[in-house]
Amino acid sequence: RQHFGQQSDEFNLAKVSFSPTIIVHASIHVFNKEHLRLLSRGPTYVPPYQMTKRRNLEKNYKQLQHDLNRLFVKSNVNMIQSMFLQKQIKDSYMEMFSMPILSQSIHERAHYEQQLIEQIQNDLKRFNLILRRTHDQQNVFYLGDRNSFEQLSQEFMLQTDLFEIDMTIDKENVQATRDYLTNKIKLMNCEFENIFVNTTKYKDELKKINVVIDKVELPYLYFLPDLSKQPLLNVKPMMLTTQYSATGTDFSEKFHNYIDQYDRLRSTTNFVTITINNFYHLVPHHILLSTLLDFFVKYYHLPIVENIHITKIVRLTSLFLHNNRFYYDGKIYRFLQGGPSNSGLIETLSNIYLNLMDNFLINQSSTKQNEFYGRCQNQIFFTWNQSLNELEQVLKSMKSDYHHLSFDIHIGKNLNYLDLYLENHNGILYSRVHHQHNQQPYTLPYISSKGNSIRTYSHWLRSSLLRAIRYCTSIEDFNQERIYLEMTYLANGYSIDFIDKHIQHFFKFFDAKSLQQLPLDQGAYKKIRHRLFNFMREQRQHKEKKQESFKKNRRFHLSYIYDNVGPKSRFNKKLREILSKHVQLPNTTFENNKLQLDIRTKTQHSLNSLLSGQRPSHPIINKKIN
Template sequence: FGQQSDEFNLAKVSFSPTIIVHASIHVFNKEHLRLLSRGPTYVPPYQMTKRRNLEKNYKQLQHDLNRLFVKSNVNMIQSMFLQKQIKDSYMEMFSMPILSQSIHERAHYEQQLIEQIQNDLKRFNLILRRTHDQQNVFYLGDRNSFEQLSQEFMLQTDLFEIDMTIDKENVQATRDYLTNKIKLMNCEFENIFVNTTKYKDELKKINVVIDKVELPYLYFLPDLSKQPLLNVKPMMLTTQYSATYRLEKFLNQLLQPVIDIHQQGRIFHSGTDFSEKFHNYIDQYDRLRSTTNFVTITINNFYHLVPHHILLSTLLDFFVKYYRLPIVENIHITKIVRLTSLFLHNNRFYYDGKIYRFLQGGPSNSGLIETLSNIYLNLMDNFLINQSSTKQNEFYGRCQNQIFFTWNQSLNELEQILKSMKSDYHHLSFDIHIGKNLNYLDLYLENHNGILYSRVHHQHNQQPYTLPYISSKGNSIRTYSHWLRSSLLRAIRYCTSIEDFNQE
């Protein structure tokens, strides 16, 4: 890995990932590494069917049987006897293995490999994790080094603060503390919606059911985007039972359509969306000249841009300056801001014996945090558009934290605009690229004497022909089929030369 050639040679193209090994010592042989190179979404054959899954599947049959017995006037004792016989037969039938000898041998062999791998991971104190880039690739490294990087991140970051330390002596006190915080949230909901009869539907959507609450927890994945350096990226595991899940869903359904309408036409939802809009711009305005430069700006830490009080003041400013209406779907904007404040200040999670609370932004899998970040960056969008697009009819747009625009004026003028932007947003970190050829999202773009050349861009530090990572909750067959179809369509839309399309 890292030395593959992109030369057009179909015989060598492979969709098999390669495990990334950073461990100083390990005893895995070729068979172990070959199994691990199938990636974290690989499922060994002949997985035993769990009885609880059979019980779940049987419920529908049981429902149909009950209806049939009632319709046929079967008495209760006979009905119970028949149901027991049918259920016993069902469980026995679907619990029996139906395997060929070759599959059985393969399953047994791979099970032995897995047990050996698990034992050696413990024996040599190694860590095996999927990579942060959402590819179906495993990383093998030294546990101590990885955990040290994780601890250094937690000590140096200003994204969250320790809310409480848990030990054997205060487990119940911790439980009481968290329960009280949730009760206060529910009370605050009623304070915001004073007329509980009028807003009973809204309260029903956001009230937290205390007995079902699950505390999210933080974990780290290896980030190899700057090889050979290893970084770690925090990830949050949340469920629909987290304390802020219902509130987040409710608020995002209110806010996302508002910002989408306001930013219509200058937000890219994907590389394909960008490509279509950029081609339409070129065809409509004929503004791609031989001297036209491309500019990309990447804003780091999209989900943790600024402290919460700045996000809240920006949200209020957006309502006043751009939305200019007092309510959103019959809810006053002051109520929305107060609810958003509750969401931001109650995002707690567990890590390494401590409970933390976010100080900037929130979880990277939060749709509401993405919407709030878009609202905050809307001010920057307006600044750049006022400096360029409205005056010179330049193309401008943004996909999350990645901005793209064209520039047909002097580079000195552009440098002054970017300098002013950096000054106004000095608390943000930018990666800026200017030129007639560059990468944006998953595209390579080149202004070839006023003619746009483009193709799919594969990052040099990623394995280019591997399937994406699919979580255990996903349908891998459907997702992979969709990925294959999307990849083919992407090649058609991106590649302006037949050679590049053939390569894809």
């Protein structure tokens, strides 16, 4: 069958026996084969032909309008000129996307799928069922009984010490809650001015952090099913977030460099992994704040960070931590430990806190014995060349000093770290890609509805092939992983032509055609692996330069909603022509004033947003706070 985001003249959903399927835990449901087939496309799937009505186009243009306004302000475009450009661009957008040319089969498919979605929505309500994506970030749906799921969620909220109830919402007087939250925001803004004192000197900083009351929305908490310990079902709290998916790509490169440089991998060398639970909720706020201050004093050694005194930074951090509120089940909650997992600041504070444990473990091993040590968020890995008794003593001391944390520790000559399998084979490192045994095979990752799934999955295939070469020390393992990736895309509805095009482009781009020839040549494979490690270092440097260009306001993000059926390439070309002709960057030389645009599209509503019902219907959520 065709990839779900591509146009096709054949309205055909072919059967694939090993394709990823919805996980059904419901005691009763009336979904037929066609309903389940649609749901098995996963929460990322975006049904076609959703945005052709003019009111939808008007709504979808607002994101691009917002991005253009930012570009015009930073480029010193006057108001009259910006209004003229906005009108010209909007007219082009409305004209091109209001009348997309669709084949008869796409029209039939869109209408048919819309009928299926409406039937599923009705049956979810009628039989009191819940449909959610799984917590493991795979593109898989879970179908279960709503009462059982909500009971587990309520038990979590009653037992957890991560949050406290800040306010119970009066159903008859929701405005009282809005007034309470508005007052909290006003107090925060006043405290910002108290912290900086000199509001003229710090006007730019205040402008960035001041909370605009009529634009802020209250976050909400929802739960996802955790099936990692099947048949036992657990639930995990989420808050408007896309989880960071850690991979071992950088780790693999650094570990190989360590082995080549120091020649420390012996037949007796053990590997150790430590997983720290609740990375975003490690300790109460006062401990995070004291750790932050200690970090500045002991390690930074300077009182000022980017023109802001460290005491101001600690006070601002305290404001952030103590004012993280969210909605759940008719109540306003406040974080007591850590904060939202989509917060870069929480991740930084957690890393600073765990830096003390890093230093402890490094002092016990790496400094003395030149061991390898690394940590990715809550995942620690290090080598150990001393006795296991000494290691047990080190781990015992660590557990004693950090008794409030929960650890999952593994020791051995072969183990898994992140998505990588490692084995000490008599002093020679063997590694390959690791696939979780408790996940469905041949599944793609979940892509947020805010992104473009077609573009992201195309990039994911390339990055997965790169990962396979960098992880797999054996060409046979790489070949098996390549086949696994091809089967994964076939199972998820991608055409053979699509897969072959991307595979061939990958081998041609990296001059690795020899990897497709028989017999497989391990010597040629080793040379290609070495070249790819160098390529990734160059890519990181290029990415840093690109980010620097964004900081200097020379490169701009522009995005808009796209339905996979409109003239995207033609509109993007028109958009670039208009902006390049009328917008020039200030304070740059003639050679360096070229406008750099990063134009991206976002998809319409995915099955997840159409069917999961994770957004509460309470009026405190669906209206602005004031």
